[in-house]
Amino acid sequence: MDILVNLDVPDLAAAEALYVAAFGLRIGRRFGDAGVELLGAQVPVYLLVKSADSIGAATRPRDYARHWMPCHLDVVVDDLAAALARVLAAGFTQEGDVREADWGRIVQIADPFGHGWCLLQFVGRGYDEIASIPA
Secondary structure, eight states: OOOOEEEEESOHHHHHHHHHHHHOOEEEEEOTTSEEEEESSSSOEEEEEOOTTSEEETTEEOOOSOOOOSOOEEEEOSOHHHHHHHHHHHTOEEEEEEEEETTEEEEEEEOTTSOEEEEEEEOTTGGGGTOOOOO
16 A cells, blocks of 8 residues: 655645755656645655635635644654754744653644644654553
8 A cells, every 4th residue: 555645735836845945855746737746755745736715625615724634744853953943944833842752752833834744753762662562
């Protein structure tokens, strides 16, 4: 099974510049004016142009203001401070303080298109620090 990440955006050029600068992704394929494939992560990221107020889910229109999503994306980094500085310089906003956990550090961020993300830096054995394995 393959998993693809698709992000609806209202402005392809702005989204492309943001994600390339923030995460060091590179352009794969272009789909005319409708989208672009970004490579360099474990899964490809597709930026898909969808106009605000077009239907997004069921009968609800898309809204590119910051919103809660039941699904968000985590980016695992080696140096949280450096990664946070890079995404902020690219145009993301920080939502709250960096938090410490037994498995590492985390900070919530958001892109200008309303998508929520987290940056994670694992320490020690990462999630294995807190995980139990079923017998």
